[in-house]
Amino acid sequence: MTTNQKIDRIRDLMKNNNVNAIIIPSSDPHMSEYVSDHWRTRAYVSGFSGSAGSVLITDTMSGLWTDGRYYVQAANELKDSEVQLFKAMEVDCPSITKYLCDNLKSGDTVGINGKIFSVNQVNDMKKDFDKKGIKLVSNVDFGNDIWEDRPVEELTPVYVLEEKYSGKSVKDKLEDLRKELADKDADSIVIGMLDHIAWLFNIRANDVECNPVVISYAFITKDKAILFTDSSRISNDVIDELKNAGIELREYNEIYDYVTKIDEKLSVLVDTKNTNFEIYNGLKENDNVKVVVGEDPILLMKACKNDVEVKNLYEAYKKDACALAEFYGWLYECLENGEKITEWTASEKLQQFRAEQETYKGDSFTAIIAYKENAAMMHYAPKADTAKVLEKSNLLLNDSGGQYLFGTTDTTRTFALGEITDEERRDFTLVLQAVIALSSAKFKEGTTGSMLDVLSRQKLWNYGLDYRCGTGHGVGYLLNVHEGPQSFGNKDVKLKEGMILTVEPGVYTENSHGIRTENTVVVVKDEKTEYGQFYKFNCFTLVPIDTSCLDIDMMKCAEVRWLNEYHQKVYETISPLVSDRAKKWLEVKTKPITKCKHK
16 A cells, blocks of 8 residues: 555544544654564554654644654655655744644544553643643554554564673662662552663563564562563573562563552552553552652663673674774775675675674664765665665765674764765864864763763854754663663753763765764763862774865864874774774774874
8 A cells, every 4th residue: 555545544544433633653662762563653654764753644634743863864755645744853843732733623532542652742742632622542543453464573582681791680780779769759660661671680682673672561569570571482591590580470461451450559650751651541540559750760770881881882892893894894895896886785794794793683773874965864774776886986974883792882984985075075074073072071070961062063063064963872781772861962861970872973965965973982980179070981982084084174183183092092902803804994094194284
């Protein structure tokens, strides 16, 4: 079926059920950013394949709301359908709720699937809809009702992440969590976030592509820890490990019945940002349960990596840098020999080089290998039948990463394959200057990511440029490549020792080029003075930055010195670990800059 035909079938169901509008988000019952194919309903209905966005369907219109990372991609993918693009980050773009309040009448009904909306999302909608007399029902799933060949959940074997990788036992994590719950006047917690559960129980699987999580729920009390998941795919050895850690196993879907039948008095902490509405409703209907609304303590516990995790991450980035050096050595040799390489074949080859690294467990996200104007789409992913052929000219952007037992990696580099324009050279230099400015920051305890964001953006603002995305995000440990709560856009979360962030400013010029340079850093303590504790960033990434793309005359000597010192570290660390071909490539790309114009 075409997108328009799918929408027509949904409208038939809407009419038959007296529903005037439905909203289909990109989520799953666990409020995941990246979902399994089983829950890619929004993509199925709309034809837009990006990871973020929501579709609204009414009697007379259909629209996709998405953020600035996807404007170009969404416009391309929606052009043959009736679906309108709503640019959610633009100041004049109404939210879906406001659009409905402006266009529906009192007595009309909006339908959602309460399993894939958080409590906060539903409550916010209800508040606005009540003012207009609009009804909200949470048992509507028309997008999935018309999906005849909907994929089943792929439940993969569960494995234990040993303490030499996790740095902390399950028993110790549970003890710490229970202390946090007591501080919040709660004696139990329901957990739906997949990465929280994987972290807490030191388990991993491959249930969601590129995200080594276990599709599950958890319920923790003072004396019980229950894991709700499909037990048929768990080996006896892993079951024994879980039981030894005090974990009880129940089947996945039992969670919904369990919360309604709790037979002891419990104060249950519910993170209403990250818990689906149906589970919350079940708890609210149980007279034995007192719901305590608060942030899941695991969010911050997981974000602050322990010493073992940080030490291991340095190893993960070494392995990833070796894979990237092998990839670029291969790529430049192929281009020099006149071989035909496309974005797609390059991405396949890159995955092979990563797979050769010890403890590799898969890619951390679908690789963005984008040539020329394709790089202007921030989350472009090549396809075999439409990928561009790489030529000995212009820029190639490679944003990719790996999952290793030593941690999760995320690195972006933009390299020239030949001649580039003066505009590209200027933009490349500005992006590097933005990376250096933020990476070199020294900041006082209590600083939030948003307080530092301007250090990066100012370099681009000076030229009337900007980027429609965050400057950087947190990264999990053998978990989701995007992890909160820290980011350079968050004004509420203070940066703490052990937090991991990416530093990735960029320039994206539609139909021309895209440039991004990304390093991953960790927050570490610096000096302590009479004014308090200061912090800085240490860098994990060990991949050269293409000096052939720079306008050296734009750079200050301190920036040149930073780059030379960085390249010296890259070469000394990685060159002994790679093939002769990769080592020769590293020699060329880490050659120091010998001139400097501006003090």
